[in-house]
Amino acid sequence: MTTPLPSTSVAPSGAGHRGIHVEGLSFRYDAAGHQARVWTLEGLSFHVEAGEILGIAGPNGSGKSSLLKLLAGLMPPSEGHIRLGGQPITQLSQLDIARVVALVPQDYVQVFPFTVAETVLMGRFPHRPSRLWSLGVGEETEKDLACAHQAMSDTDVWALADRLVSDLSGGERQRVVIARALAQESAILLLDEPTAFLDINHQIEICGLISRLRCERQLTVVLASHDLNVASQYCDRVLMLKEGRLSRIGSPDDTIRPDVLRMVYGCDVVVDAHPQTGRPRVTMPMGISRA
Amino acid sequence: MESSAGQLAQWKHSGAILTLQRWLAIIGGLAVASLAVCVLCLQFGATRIEMGTIALALRPLLTAGEFDAAGLGASAIIMVHIRLPRILAGFLVGGSLASVGVALQALLRNPLADPYVLGVSSGAALGVSLAMLFGIGTTLALLPTLPLFGFVGGLLSLILIYRLAQSQGRLPIQSLLLAGVILNAILTAFIMFITSIMEPNRSAGLMAWLMGSLTAPGYAALAVFAIYAVGGVAILMQKTQTLNVLTLGEETARSLGIETERVKKQLVGLTALLTGAVVSVSGMIGFVGMVVPHAVRMLVGSDHRLLLPASALVGGMFLVVSDTIARTILAPTEIPVGIVTALAGGPFFLYLLLWRKNRMM
Structure with missing residues (x-):
């Protein structure tokens, strides 16, 4: 927001590293x-x-969070393949994945008094050289600091640098977590319910931020959301999950439709056009009717 | 670009991030303070030895590099063979307990965790209790065997905890805590049983040891313990950046490239071995491992690269001072140092809880 971004400093990998291919993916929790x-x-x-x-x-x-965790390499698929930019995820180390994919989890609770700057700098962890013997003090390179600074400027948390994360409001904390993910300099950004628990003002702010970052940094973004309007207004395509199966994928016009939503959610909703964008807009109907 | 460089410089000075200068200033200061505390505490004991005498006694040690006990008075012998090893042992015990506390608080993401939370300490204590019950207490190859029993007990309980908490090759934090609590309860019951069937005067000795007591170890035993303590803390110091990232939560830590299952096993094993070694030489000295990390975190911040070594030094000093109080306050009678640390640490913790609630964690 403060300084325009030189695109050279933020595109770490070629276009080939930025897509995700999922094939025949199945997953179950082992009990x-x-x-x-x-x-x-x-x-x-x-x-x-x-x-x-x-x-x-x-x-x-329906499996939204599980899907994000699989894409982030937090759990191995039970069947099928995930390829990040052509590379099968099972052949990548945890560190390799961290350099390609950044995850913004649904909730972030910090019990210890870390400052905002310290938290954002933790995003540089995958880029730290691993040495046999090192105390790790003073090892932040100029690049680490510049990346963290840029991420904090982009998410507008620079002014909070020396504040404690535990003292921030929900919206500020969410922006700090996004800044930490951006400092990771990965080409793919996964967000789990980025607008949950936020008031309308912060929802607009976070959604605007995500669209802006996609443009400025050419990020590939996958976001899971309960809010169908967020999905409709800000996403290029929407993937509808029902009971762990892909029920429909396509543009918002193609997926945010009364018949699709009834099939997926089992209820009737009102869908009309957003007055500004013309994209589908979902509202609750008067009186509750279930098909 | 210039303004951004200026902002970065300002950032380094605002205390928002840890700089090498700040690290050196704090750790250097604490190291000097630690040395001063250890030397000053040499004066106190059943009989007071003046600093001048200490200096006189230390001089041949420094110049000749060899200590000639025969040529010196009784006070020098007390100092070199009783007080100095006890102070060194106290410093190592306190430093290890505080370091383990820091690591476990980060790993379990719980600011109330202490070195005894996983039950390894009870295993070590049970080992020592059994040895005392059966009257095994002689030395083996110059080393007292009691610590050996403690260490083996701690090791066995560590294996047990792994078995209890592990499911499908993973080590969930919740299971780990639960297994620790349960094991603690069971092993403590065994220890209580042992104290109840012992002769009263021997069980009193065991109770005092269980509350946490330092004794003057021989230099050979001290050297073995020092290798464990210094080595263990040095390895923990290599893990400080990982500890930082672990406080973000396990999933986030993994998404930042940490193989959390492997790291958890390493940290649990390392802290358990260190705790077992500490308990085997000093019993269960409470509060150092919980209160010191808290207090230091409030003063220097949460970055483990600074927090861990600073806590180690402060923990060492805290225990040396506590032990000095324990052996002088009712001289010539000694009270278990665990009582002093609890009486000093408990109220301090209450103070944190009542008056600094918002800054506590």
Whole structure:
């Protein structure tokens, strides 16, 4: 927001590193001694183009967060493949993945008094050289500091640098977490419910920030959201999950439709056009009717 | 670009991030203070030895490089063979407890965690209690065997905790805490059983040891313990950046490139071994491992690169001073140092809780 960004300093990898390909992905949580395990995700195949914002929507428990965790390499797929920029995720080390994918988790609780600057600098962890013997003091390179500074300027938390994270409001804290993910300098940004728990003002701010970052940094963004209007207004395409299966993927006009939403969520909603963008807008109907 | 460079410089000076200068100033200051505390505490004991005498006694040690006990008076012998090893042991114990406390608080993401939370300490204590019950207390190859029993007990309970908490190759934090609490309860019951069937005068000795007591170890035993303590803390110091990232939560830590399962096992194993070694030489000295990291965190911030070594030095000083009080306050009778640390640490903790609630964590 303060300084325009030289694009050379933030595009770490070629375009090939920025797309995601998912093929026949299935996942279930292992429960020992539990024979009748159900698939959390089953047979998902889709891809995310470089520089695209893909929204993931679906009812509670449909597998949105699990899908994000799989894309972030936090859990291995039970079946199928995920390729990050052509590389199978199973062949990448945790550190390699961290250099390609950054994750903004749903909630972030810090019990210790870390400052905002310290927190954002932790995003540089995957880029620290690993040495056999090092106390790690004074090892932040100029590049680390510049990246963190840029990320904090972009998310407008620079003025909070020496404040404690625990003293911030929800909106400020969310921006700090996004700044930490940006400092990671990865080409793919995954966000889990980025607007949950935020008031309308902060929701607008975070959504605007995500669109702006996508343009400025050519990021590939995957965001899971309960808010169908966020998915509709800010995403290029929306992936609808129902009970772990891909029920529809396509442009907001193609997915945020009364018939699709009834099929996925099992309820009737009012969908009209947003007065400014013309994209679908979802509101609750008067009186509750269930099909 | 110039304004951005200016902002960066300002950032370094505002205390928002840790700089090498600040690290050196704080750690250097604490190291000097530690040395001063250790030397000053040499004066106190059942009999007071003046600083002048200490200087006289230390001089041949420094110039000749060799200590000639025969040529010196009784006070020098007391100093070199009783007080100095005890002060060194106290410093190592306090420093290890505080370091382990820092590491476990970060790993468990719980500012109330202390070195005894995982139950390894009870295992070590049970080992020592058993040895005392069966009257095994002689030395083996110059080393007292009691610490050995303690260490083996701690090691066995560590293996047990791993077995209890592990599921499918993973080590969930919740299971780890639960297993620790349960194991603590069971092992403590065994220790209580042992004290109840012992002869009263021997069980009193065991109780005093369980509350935490320092004794003057021989230099050979001290050297073995020092290798464990210094080595363990040095390895922990290599993990400080990982500890920082672990406070963000396990999933975030993994998304930042940390193989959390491997790191958790390393840290649990390392802290357990260090705790086992400490308990085996000094019993269960409470509060150092919980209160010192808290206090130091409030003063220097949460960055573990500074917090861990600073806590180690402050923990060492705290225990040396506490032990000096323990052996002088009712001289010639000594009270267990665990009582002093609890009486000093408990109220301090209450103060934090009541008056500095908002800054506590």
